[in-house]
Amino acid sequence: MPAAPFAERARFDARDKVLGRTQFTADIQLPDMLYAMSVPATIAKGRVRSVAIDEAMKIPGVVRVLTAKDFLAPIPPPRGATGMAAAPAVPTIVPDIAYRGAPVALVLAESIEAAVQGAEAIQATYAPSASFSPLITSEGAAREPSEPVKAGNAAEAMARAATIVEAEYECPAQHHNPIETLSTTAVWSGGRLTIYEATQGAQVVKANAAKSLALDPAIIDVKSSYIGGGFGQKGTAQRQTALVARAAMLTGRPVKLVMPRGQVFHNATFRPLSRHKIRIGADASGKMVAIEYDADHQQSRGGQFPPQYHESQPQMYGVADYDGTTANVRIDTQAPGYMRAPHPHPASFAFEGVVDELAYKLGKDPVAFRLAHDAKVDPVSGHPLSSRFLNECIAQGAERFGWSRRSQAPGSMVLADGTQVGFGVACGAYPAITSANIARLRVSADGSTRFAVSAHEMGQGIRTVIAQALLRQLDIDPAKLDLQIGDTSLVPQHLTAGSWGTASVLPAIDAVAAKMKAAIEELLAGRQIDGNLHRKLATVRRPYIEVEVSTLAPGQEERALLGLRAAGYALAGPEYPAFTTFSYIAHFAEVHVEPRTRRVRVPRVVSIADCGRVVSLRTAVSQVRGGVVWAIGSALREETEVDPRFGGWLNNDLADYVVPVNADIGDIDVSFIDRPDPLLNATGSKGLGEVAMVGAAGAVANAIYHATGRRLRRMPIRIEHLL
Numbered sequence: 001m002p003a004a005p006f007a008e009r010a011r012f013d014a015r016d017k018v019l020g021r022t023q024f025t026a027d028i029q030l031p032d033m034l035y036a037m038s039v040p041a042t043i044a045k046g047r048v049r050s051v052a053i054d055e056a057m058k059i060p061g062v063v064r065v066l067t068a069k070d071f072l073a074p075i076p077p078p079r080g081a082t083g084m085a086a087a088p089a090v091p092t093i094v095p096d097i098a099y100r101g102a103p104v105a106l107v108l109a110e111s112i113e114a115a116v117q118g119a120e121a122i123q124a125t126y127a128p129s130a131s132f133s134p135l136i137t138s139e140g141a142a143r144e145p146s147e148p149v150k151a152g153n154a155a156e157a158m159a160r161a162a163t164i165v166e167a168e169y170e171c172p173a174q175h176h177n178p179i180e181t182l183s184t185t186a187v188w189s190g191g192r193l194t195i196y197e198a199t200q201g202a203q204v205v206k207a208n209a210a211k212s213l214a215l216d217p218a219i220i221d222v223k224s225s226y227i228g229g230g231f232g233q234k235g236t237a238q239r240q241t242a243l244v245a246r247a248a249m250l251t252g253r254p255v256k257l258v259m260p261r262g263q264v265f266h267n268a269t270f271r272p273l274s275r276h277k278i279r280i281g282a283d284a285s286g287k288m289v290a291i292e293y294d295a296d297h298q299q300s301r302g303g304q305f306p307p308q309y310h311e312s313q314p315q316m317y318g319v320a321d322y323d324g325t326t327a328n329v330r331i332d333t334q335a336p337g338y339m340r341a342p343h344p345h346p347a348s349f350a351f352e353g354v355v356d357e358l359a360y361k362l363g364k365d366p367v368a369f370r371l372a373h374d375a376k377v378d379p380v381s382g383h384p385l386s387s388r389f390l391n392e393c394i395a396q397g398a399e400r401f402g403w404s405r406r407s408q409a410p411g412s413m414v415l416a417d418g419t420q421v422g423f424g425v426a427c428g429a430y431p432a433i434t435s436a437n438i439a440r441l442r443v444s445a446d447g448s449t450r451f452a453v454s455a456h457e458m459g460q461g462i463r464t465v466i467a468q469a470l471l472r473q474l475d476i477d478p479a480k481l482d483l484q485i486g487d488t489s490l491v492p493q494h495l496t497a498g499s500w501g502t503a504s505v506l507p508a509i510d511a512v513a514a515k516m517k518a519a520i521e522e523l524l525a526g527r528q529i530d531g532n533l534h535r536k537l538a539t540v541r542r543p544y545i546e547v548e549v550s551t552l553a554p555g556q557e558e559r560a561l562l563g564l565r566a567a568g569y570a571l572a573g574p575e576y577p578a579f580t581t582f583s584y585i586a587h588f589a590e591v592h593v594e595p596r597t598r599r600v601r602v603p604r605v606v607s608i609a610d611c612g613r614v615v616s617l618r619t620a621v622s623q624v625r626g627g628v629v630w631a632i633g634s635a636l637r638e639e640t641e642v643d644p645r646f647g648g649w650l651n652n653d654l655a656d657y658v659v660p661v662n663a664d665i666g667d668i669d670v671s672f673i674d675r676p677d678p679l680l681n682a683t684g685s686k687g688l689g690e691v692a693m694v695g696a697a698g699a700v701a702n703a704i705y706h707a708t709g710r711r712l713r714r715m716p717i718r719i720e721h722l723l
Contacts, residue, residue, distance in 0.1 A: 180228025
């Protein structure tokens with residue numbers, strides 16, 4: 001039976017955050033701690049000849065400088081390994097420079113000021129390469145095709161199409177900018193290595209540190225209780241982890257590095273520039289019948305971030321004939337990686353733009369055109385879609401937005417002062433992925449409850465979701481509920497990304513609550529005792545009961561738990577043995593384009609999401625608003641730029657990397673269908689964090705076309721593009 005709707009509950013950790021009690025990883029302070037600062041390479045490609053450290057060592061407080069000679073060769077992947085197990089270790093400090101900003105030394109000092117001064121005193125000499133490829137269009141860029149995604153026969157269906165629209169879209173390189181930058185603190189004591197890191201994947205950090213430092217993973221613990229923003233940047237292993245850990249091992253003292261934002265731009269993963277060539281064909285009735293979609297993106301020489309731009313587009317509108325091709329274009333940069341809605345965000349900007357173009361070419365209303373393309377089956381797998389309430393999102397959004405007030409012709413809505421007004425719509429989907437999980441619950445007679453589970457808190461509110469679900473099932477004291485997540489010393493930690501946190505933790509809560517109830521019932525042996533679980537335990541003089549469970553995704557086998565324990569990867573979906581499932585959203589945007597300055601304003605957005613059953617309404621609304629704000633920034637502001645003469649990122653700070661501010665954001669009206677998915681889990685909840693952003697940038701771009709009659713196919717859309 002589907003779970004009933006959840007009542008709204010305040011954020012579980014709100015009070016501690018407001019009072020400043022919450023300790024983020026960058027806040028860690030330990031006795032006798034050293035501070036670290038890395039020294040970035042000043043060439044784009046080549047080899048380090050020498051690193052002069054004498055001047056740095058003269059600075060008061062500088063204790064040691066580590067260079068490439070202080071690091072061992074990493075453990076190679078085991079023979080026959082596949083998937084993430086086959087990935088090489090993240091490099092430490094090495095003589096070969098693959099991109100501008102790579103670390104060439106690490107300075108350790110008694111204070112952060114001394115560490116910075118010491119890093120500035122380091123003098124490195126290089127043997128630069130004669131040439132390098134900083135751009136996707138540079139000579140020497142190497143195109144590497146990936147596995148295609150195909151359904152039906154798109155070429156044959158396209159040949160029969162009565163109307164065809166073809167267009168090319170481009171999305172720029174962009175960088176995450178969480179408030180808490182990359183931070184690592186390492187402690188080597190008693191033959192064990194403890195790493196405190198702001199990470200979405202504590203088990204991933206543990207596995208990679210073991211590879212990079214040639215250590216047994218059994219002696220490594222990773223802790224990440226709170227993260228000051230992640231968005232995918234902190235989901236993969238970072239280069240600084242092994243540097244700081246090695247420093248702690250060599251000095252015997254705790255070592256801490258909080259990476260400056262400019263270095264984060266150059267060393268962390270980022271959203272790569274991507275190019276999208278799309279053809280859509282419609283039959284004589286105006287029904288989409290064929291899609292041909294080729295996408296590529298920039299990639300480092302050895303990076304593994306896949307160009308999966310077809311992971312949700314084939315399932316959007318039930319088009320049976322789909323031909324999707326992709327490629328990496330390898331250049332001299334650091335590896336790109338996951339950034340909120342990694343592939344569906346740029347893919348939907350392009351795809352929803354071409355869908356909009358086709359609707360206009362056919363003379364159809366863009367909302368009605370989308371509603372006419374409902375889908376029930378995944379054309380790639382042939383499986384039924386377990387739930388798809390996208391049409392409900394579109395219909396409800398159109399009504400709340402007032403779409404009926406829109407006039408069809410582009411450029412036809414103008415205010416008295418000449419401001420052009422545009423209405424735009426775009427939709428999005430994101431795979432409903434889940435992970436195996438392990439949970440341990442202890443309920444004590446003293447009124448306390450401790451729940452340890454695989455999850456990470458990066459501000460999205462997973463603690464609130466856990467508390468909401470746990471308190472709904474168990475009569476325990478919420479004031480003394482201790483939620484322990486992101487800690488590999490308690491239970492294995494899956495990588496928390498891809499909007500699978502809630503859908504993965506809810507089955508574990510169901511299982512652990514059922515096991516706890518059974519244990520209490522067995523203990524009481526038929527005795528009727530009033531009060532909550534703590535009172536029952538106290539009455540029978542039992543100090544506590546502790547239970548542990550493991551759960552699997554639908555169709556997943558037990559061996560998935562081995563992947564969870566080893567490296568934090570135990571994922572399934574969106575294609576399951578008997579069904580496929582996605583989360584969906586519809587965004588409606590109103591834009592105002594000023595007549596003289598051509599500045600674009602977005603006074604309001606309406607967003608309606610289908611994420612299955614909503615567990616925490618308060619945090620869900622926050623997720624969608626945050627995603628829409630980010631999408632507005634992506635559509636109108638954000639781009640990381642490269643100087644092709646020298647490589648590296650030019651605008652590597654928040655002064656020059658332009659993001660939206662309060663004045664850029666108008667009203668964002670958020671609502672949910674809140675109908676449970678019948679197959680994914682007992683609660684019926686799917687993911688939300690990623691899909692919240694998907695399609696919103698497309699809605700803004702489509703609204704700009706409606707306002708001005710100009711179809712702009714590259715983000716960000718700026719004043720100069722409308723002059």
